[in-house]
Amino acid sequence: MRGMKKIIAVIALIVSFAFCSVPLQAQESDSTSDSLATTQTIVQERVGLHKQIQQKFIEGSPFFMSIVALVLVIGLAFCIERIIYLNMAETDSKRLLDAIKDALSKGDTEMAKNICHNTHGPVASICGEGLEHIDQSADVVEKSITAQGNRQIGLLDKGCSWISLFIKMAPILGFVGTVVGMVMAFDKVQQMGDVSASVIAGGMKVALITTIFGLVAGLILQIFYNYILSKIESMTNDMEDSSIALLDMVIKYNLKYKR
Numbered sequence: 001m002r003g004m005k006k007i008i009a010v011i012a013l014i015v016s017f018a019f020c021s022v023p024l025q026a027q028e029s030d031s032t033s034d035s036l037a038t039t040q041t042i043v044q045e046r047v048g049l050h051k052q053i054q055q056k057f058i059e060g061s062p063f064f065m066s067i068v069a070l071v072l073v074i075g076l077a078f079c080i081e082r083i084i085y086l087n088m089a090e091t092d093s094k095r096l097l098d099a100i101k102d103a104l105s106k107g108d109t110e111m112a113k114n115i116c117h118n119t120h121g122p123v124a125s126i127c128g129e130g131l132e133h134i135d136q137s138a139d140v141v142e143k144s145i146t147a148q149g150n151r152q153i154g155l156l157d158k159g160c161s162w163i164s165l166f167i168k169m170a171p172i173l174g175f176v177g178t179v180v181g182m183v184m185a186f187d188k189v190q191q192m193g194d195v196s197a198s199v200i201a202g203g204m205k206v207a208l209i210t211t212i213f214g215l216v217a218g219l220i221l222q223i224f225y226n227y228i229l230s231k232i233e234s235m236t237n238d239m240e241d242s243s244i245a246l247l248d249m250v251i252k253y254n255l256k257y258k259r
Contacts, residue, residue: 064177064210068170072217075166078159079224086156086231091121093242100127100246104253109134122152122235123242130246134253141250145243152239156232163228167221174214181207 096119103112109131116128129148133141185204 064173064180065213068173068177068210068214068217071166071170071173072220075163075170075217075221076224078163078166079221079228082159082163082228083224083231086228086235089121089156089235091119091123093123093238096124096127097242097245097249100131101249104249107253107257109253122149122156122239125152126239126243127246130243130250134250138247138251138254142247145247149239149243153236156235160225160228160232163221163225167218167225170217170221171211171214174211174217177210177214178207181210 096115099115100112103109103115113128113131116124116131126145126148130141130145133144182204185207
């Protein structure tokens with residue numbers, strides 16, 4: 001299981017680097033004509049996004065820009081890992097509950113347990129834990145379902161705190177780079193002994209590039225984070241509904257077979 005998580009993390013890092021280096025292609029055309037003939041000249045320019053980022057790295061503060069880029073890549077790795085995990089944890093809960101209901105209607109609890117054990121996802125784990133205590137009272141079944149549900153929610157939320165941290169870190173690091181750039185700009189003015197508009201404007205440009213990059217990095221991570229939260233919320237609601245349905249099945253089973 002740990003090996004699988006490491007593989008997913010490596011894949012997420014590779015995808016993150018690829019995401020940050022997708023080339024952006026642009027084409028420009030220029031045409032001239034006269035009374036005798038018309039000629040067209042098409043000039044195609046291919047500018048890679050990584051080249052533009054590299055240029056801004058040179059113009060901005062390389063130290064803070066590198067830190068913000070590292071935060072973005074690591075944050076994307078966590079986001080992609082969570083998205084892969086959540087998609088793999090999805091289960092057709094309606095189909096699963098129908099199969100459990102059919103098995104319990106026949107009085108075959110072992111078959112119902114096997115259905116849960118052979119199905120992946122948090123809903124199947126909760127149902128399987130509840131069925132393990134089906135011969136006991138409904139209160140015991142409910143407590144076991146609740147405990148397993150809390151464990152599954154913890155697994156779904158795993159790593160989200162780190163994503164939230166990186167979302168907050170990216171803009172803050174950008175602002176810090178801006179402040180440092182402004183200090184360096186005024187330091188140059190002090191060394192020159194004269195207030196030069198070009199020096200101040202150049203220093204402000206360098207400083208603001210860091211802020212822009214930090215805000216963009218935080219925005220990208222926030223979009224992924226909101227998608228992950230919506231996914232977790234949807235799966236949590238599904239787990240709660242499935243738990244209620246399973247508890248109702250257990251009560252009916254006990255009444256029917258007088259357990």
